[in-house]
Amino acid sequence: MYNDETLKFRAIVAAFAAALSVFPAVLPAQQSAAPYTVVSRAGRQPLAARSINGQDMFALDDLARLFTLKLKEDTLAGGLTVTAGTQTIVLSPQQPLASVAGRLISLPAAPVRDGRVWYVPVDFVSRALAPVSPVKIDLRKPSRLVIVGDMRMPRVAARVEPLGTVTRVTFDVAPPTPHTVTQEGSKVVVHFDADALDAADLKANATTDTLQGIRVGDAPQTVTLDLGPRFATSRTSDQPAPAGASRIVIDLIAQPETTAPGTAQPLPQTPQPNTPPEPPLLDLPNAGGLRPIVIDAGHGGDDVGARGAQGTLEKNVTLSVARKLKASIEARLGVRVLLTRDGDQTVGPDQRAALANNNKADLFISLHASASVRPAVAGAQVFYLSLAGYGSEAQASRGNPEALPVVGGGNRAIEIIPWEMAQGRYLQQSAAFASSVEGALREHVPMSTRALQQGPFRVLVGANMPAVLVELGFLSNAQQEPQLAGESFQNTLVQALTDGIVRYRAAAAAVAAVTR
Amino acid sequence: MDQRNVIRGAIGVAALAIAWLLFVGLPKWYAPHRAQASAPPTVSAPSAPTSAVRRITATLFYVSDDGLSLVPVQREVPFAASVGDQARAIVEAQLAAPPPLVSTIPAETKLRQVFVTERGDAFVDLSGDVTAKHGGGSLDEILAVYAIVNALTVNLPAITRVQILVDGKEVDTLAGHVDLRHPLAKSMDWVVHDTH
Numbered sequence: 001m002y003n004d005e006t007l008k009f010r011a012i013v014a015a016f017a018a019a020l021s022v023f024p025a026v027l028p029a030q031q032s033a034a035p036y037t038v039v040s041r042a043g044r045q046p047l048a049a050r051s052i053n054g055q056d057m058f059a060l061d062d063l064a065r066l067f068t069l070k071l072k073e074d075t076l077a078g079g080l081t082v083t084a085g086t087q088t089i090v091l092s093p094q095q096p097l098a099s100v101a102g103r104l105i106s107l108p109a110a111p112v113r114d115g116r117v118w119y120v121p122v123d124f125v126s127r128a129l130a131p132v133s134p135v136k137i138d139l140r141k142p143s144r145l146v147i148v149g150d151m152r153m154p155r156v157a158a159r160v161e162p163l164g165t166v167t168r169v170t171f172d173v174a175p176p177t178p179h180t181v182t183q184e185g186s187k188v189v190v191h192f193d194a195d196a197l198d199a200a201d202l203k204a205n206a207t208t209d210t211l212q213g214i215r216v217g218d219a220p221q222t223v224t225l226d227l228g229p230r231f232a233t234s235r236t237s238d239q240p241a242p243a244g245a246s247r248i249v250i251d252l253i254a255q256p257e258t259t260a261p262g263t264a265q266p267l268p269q270t271p272q273p274n275t276p277p278e279p280p281l282l283d284l285p286n287a288g289g290l291r292p293i294v295i296d297a298g299h300g301g302d303d304v305g306a307r308g309a310q311g312t313l314e315k316n317v318t319l320s321v322a323r324k325l326k327a328s329i330e331a332r333l334g335v336r337v338l339l340t341r342d343g344d345q346t347v348g349p350d351q352r353a354a355l356a357n358n359n360k361a362d363l364f365i366s367l368h369a370s371a372s373v374r375p376a377v378a379g380a381q382v383f384y385l386s387l388a389g390y391g392s393e394a395q396a397s398r399g400n401p402e403a404l405p406v407v408g409g410g411n412r413a414i415e416i417i418p419w420e421m422a423q424g425r426y427l428q429q430s431a432a433f434a435s436s437v438e439g440a441l442r443e444h445v446p447m448s449t450r451a452l453q454q455g456p457f458r459v460l461v462g463a464n465m466p467a468v469l470v471e472l473g474f475l476s477n478a479q480q481e482p483q484l485a486g487e488s489f490q491n492t493l494v495q496a497l498t499d500g501i502v503r504y505r506a507a508a509a510a511v512a513a514v515t516r
Numbered sequence: 517m518d519q520r521n522v523i524r525g526a527i528g529v530a531a532l533a534i535a536w537l538l539f540v541g542l543p544k545w546y547a548p549h550r551a552q553a554s555a556p557p558t559v560s561a562p563s564a565p566t567s568a569v570r571r572i573t574a575t576l577f578y579v580s581d582d583g584l585s586l587v588p589v590q591r592e593v594p595f596a597a598s599v600g601d602q603a604r605a606i607v608e609a610q611l612a613a614p615p616p617l618v619s620t621i622p623a624e625t626k627l628r629q630v631f632v633t634e635r636g637d638a639f640v641d642l643s644g645d646v647t648a649k650h651g652g653g654s655l656d657e658i659l660a661v662y663a664i665v666n667a668l669t670v671n672l673p674a675i676t677r678v679q680i681l682v683d684g685k686e687v688d689t690l691a692g693h694v695d696l697r698h699p700l701a702k703s704m705d706w707v708v709h710d711t712h
Binding site for chain 1: 579582619620652654655658688693694701703
């Protein structure tokens, strides 16, 4: 039945089919990729990688040498058996799968055979090799690292923010690792309690006149900051970080500008004769969202505050609203919020202000619920500090500059402000803040006819930032007591207070933009 | 001779009448007028203390009908010869709130001591009830503090600032809000003048 013609045709088709099926295995689109680094107690060595069909792959021979694997090609089935110790891994040439000690795992691509050499995707190391290996193997693709053995090698990323006279360097370290920060000559060295660092993201994204660069130090577990010529001093703090990481903030503070008369200084475009040019010495320039907001839940512990006829206690209302407000601000502004108390404990007034001052808080808001001898009195009230009652001491708080020697040489006029009078210089901002909060509350909740007032408030005097005290309503009022204790009114209050804070911050930012 | 005797008698009677008028009648008639004259609401100090009148009128401060302010109220308080004693009499009157007057200072509060320094600072030492029995709330605390501060500074020009002590000690606050660590000056911010 078959003639020569058909046989010939069949042979050609078969040859084509064979060629097509062999083609991708024999001639894959491949090129060499940046090598990985294998890190172990023994040291570091490169591991060549090759990009095949868009996948980074390792040669199985290289892995066999590193991890003492035995390779055995099964010519009948066309597969490959990899033996690591007593465990085996079976690979098939056309399938993105492997059998690891009897369990099937997936690979991002099938193994590729190029002549006698087999290539496997880099994920083979983490998905197939690591489970059967007697030693720990950790593949870190972003930093092109293979970490072998029990190496402590935290990932360190750096970010540089120039903030005027301060250059802020933020390190995120995962996992959290103990560290020390020291200054050695023209370098600041961060020494981690680790074997080495995964420093792929360790690049300075900016340089300033206090910071020239960031690099892995001479020892593999250190990071070095190369300092610039105007560096005066540094300040280090640990700050909260996302889960599984720790955050180190190093502020590099510049020397004050020497403004000798006659030297040609580049002048700002708009000279402002009324504002003193010198920045605060050990105070950060306003870095906007970096500063936390402190919420003070009034009273607490033995000090129950006001008490409603049905037994509602002021201390419980303030704590409940404070917690809700914290969540609301954090969600809406992305700003860190600190509470002066997050439980039913007694906190002194100085401790409350100190928490705000020590954390360089942006705003301080003290929450209270009021009471009156007249049961009809109701509505929210917003207070800010009045220094009228303080007489001459308040005048002194405006500060008489004293010349004091400063870090980095020279003298500087520094205003000494008594701690307890710190609020004196923020009265204008506090008035604006109080007005924003009062305006926002007015849109949502009943207000007192004396809604915006000043007084000599104990908790506000020491606050070194704009600060207000809010009386949310009157527990002595029969209608307001159940409202203040209830979820929905508290949520309304939180909404209004958040609005007030947002408005004040927007207004303050606009003012700052104009005066800058 | 009879005529002369009659004239002498008439002169004697007239002299007696004039003497009665001068020494008994006039003081009797004028005394109420003088008492009234000493009662205008602006009287602020025991300025003429040598008379026999034993009381002065002082401006004291009580809670307004709307509960949000203090209203000045004229009340008679015992006169005292020294500033310290007069201050004591004024504070004792302020601590009492006979109905219909309302005060935010707890009714149980007792005055322990008042002393006035040469600089014009008065220290008013109250019993612990002023804190323990206070109902709480910024507003009522402000009204309690300024009732006392203003009662002394408004009525006694010799006193310019007032510091409240409790049981003989300096305190932070009465109820957690108003800073009492310093003497406070008069503040009329919390006082309204239209009483009704």
